[in-house]
Amino acid sequence: MCYLWKLYVFSRVLKVFIHIIFWSLFTTFILYSQRVFYPDISIWIYIGVQLFLVIATVFIFYLNYAVFVPHYILNNKRWGRYLLAALGLILFSGFCSFIISAILPNTPNEIKKNGSFEIFISGGITGTFFLLISTGSRLISQYFSERQRRIELKNIAKQAELEAYKAKMNPHFLYNAFNTLYALAKTRSNLTAPAILQLSKMMRYVAYYSDVSSVPLNKEVELVRSYIAFQKLRITNPEDKIVIRIMEPVADFVISPLVLLPFIENAFKHSNLLNPESSIQVNFEVKENTVYYTVSNTIAENYSAEHGIGLKTLKRILELAYEGQHELNIWKDQSVHYAELIFELNDKKYSN
Numbered sequence: 082m083c084y085l086w087k088l089y090v091f092s093r094v095l096k097v098f099i100h101i102i103f104w105s106l107f108t109t110f111i112l113y114s115q116r117v118f119y120p121d122i123s124i125w126i127y128i129g130v131q132l133f134l135v136i137a138t139v140f141i142f143y144l145n146y147a148v149f150v151p152h153y154i155l156n157n158k159r160w161g162r163y164l165l166a167a168l169g170l171i172l173f174s175g176f177c178s179f180i181i182s183a184i185l186p187n188t189p190n191e192i193k194k195n196g197s198f199e200i201f202i203s204g205g206i207t208g209t210f211f212l213l214i215s216t217g218s219r220l221i222s223q224y225f226s227e228r229q230r231r232i233e234l235k236n237i238a239k240q241a242e243l244e245a246y247k248a249k250m251n252p253h254f255l256y257n258a259f260n261t262l263y264a265l266a267k268t269r270s271n272l273t274a275p276a277i278l279q280l281s282k283m284m285r286y287v288a289y290y291s292d293v294s295s296v297p298l299n300k301e302v303e304l305v306r307s308y309i310a311f312q313k314l315r316i317t318n319p320e321d322k323i324v325i326r327i328m329e330p331v332a333d334f335v336i337s338p339l340v341l342l343p344f345i346e347n348a349f350k351h352s353n354l355l356n357p358e359s360s361i362q363v364n365f366e367v368k369e370n371t372v373y374y375t376v377s378n379t380i381a382e383n384y385s386a387e388h389g390i391g392l393k394t395l396k397r398i399l400e401l402a403y404e405g406q407h408e409l410n411i412w413k414d415q416s417v418h419y420a421e422l423i424f425e426l427n428d429k430k431y432s433n
Contacts, residue, residue: 092229096222108135130181137177138211141170145215154216155223167212174208175201258283258311261349265315272314279311287339295335298372298426302327302365305341309363312345316354323354328366334426337402341365341374343395344420348378351418356381367426374422380413399424 111131119127145167153163179201258280265273286304290296306327313319348361359379366373399407399422407424 104135104139108132111135134177134181137174138207141174141208142211142215145170145212146219150216150219154220167216170212171205171208174211175203175205178204178207261312261315270315276311276314279307279314283307283311290338293338296338298330298334298336298367301336301338301341302329305345305363305365308342308345312349319354322360324360324362326362326364326366330367332367332370334367334370336372336426337398340395340398340402340422344374344376344422347420348376348418351381352378353381370426372422372424372426375419377417377419380416380418 108131111134112128115131116127122130149163149166149170153159153166182200262273262276262280265276283304286300286307290300306325309323309325313323316322345363348363352359352361354361356379359381361378362376364373364375396409399409403424407422410419410421412419
């Protein structure tokens with residue numbers, strides 16, 4: 082939300098800056114281009130007259146831009162009333178030109194001989210021109226504002242759904258972790274206390290990072306290592322059964338939290354490492370800005386074809402966080418279950 086607010090403020094400041102630049106250039110053009118028609122008028126009188134006409138034009142522009150178009154066109158669709166209001170502004174523009182030509186001393190003869198009506202029409206045409214620019218710019222601005230608002234609302238809804246799915250991951254994580262603690266406690270293992278300490282560290286990470294949009298990639302890799310170390314506590318000769326090939330990322334990329342962990346959880350859940358022939362293999366590497374992550378495990382006899390809530394939830398998280406930027410493959414080859422994730426990391430770096 083802070084980012085969206087900064088973006089909103091920046092867009093508003095940029096819009097004001099563009100308007101100031103436009104009117105500054107327009108005023109400069111008028112002052113220099115019209116001076117040749119009034120060579121005998123005092124420079125200060127000339128500047129005052131031209132500034133009056135510029136102010137009248139600005140008044141027409143922004144009264145239409147900020148009041149008439151929003152009230153009569155955008156909100157209520159009262160075209161008849163808008164046309165009457167626009168006609169009033171056109172008449173006002175013509176009247177301003179007529180008054181200036183009438184009271185201004187030393188008005189050039191080529192202007193006077195055209196008559197008052199022609200001067201009035203000329204001013205009205207100028208007003209109509211800026212009225213059209215004002216209406217068009219406000220409608221275009223409204224279109225892009227509505228488009229941006231729809232995008233922001235979609236992102237907010239998407240983020241809310243993403244947070245809801247992340248919330249599902251926490252109980253699933255605890256469920257699998259407590260199963261490990263139960264197995265250790267049941268055998269009255271001396272490793273129960275270290276396991277609880279290890280779990281508390283992981284829970285601290287989950288509690289702190291699960292409700293943010295992104296975390297450092299190396300932190301997420303560290304969580305995977307911690308979870309594997311936690312599960313090793315209940316396994317005899319774990320180094321022979323768990324093969325880890327993790328290449329530490331060299332760049333400070335960010336990743337959506339709790340994306341990597343469910344693969345490891347699922348592997349330990351659906352494998353029986355008490356069986357000497359069972360094993361788990363973890364491969365992780367980053368090439369340029371693409372993650373290649375594969376986890377395989379020997380399938381236990383009581384394996385269910387359902388992937389469980391963890392991977393189902395993960396699929397939806399990936400769809401929300403990495404739409405069009407990821408490839409998830411899950412398959413079974415004889416007695417081995419494979420889960421492969423390939424996705425593109427954002428170029429954005431992590432900063433506290």
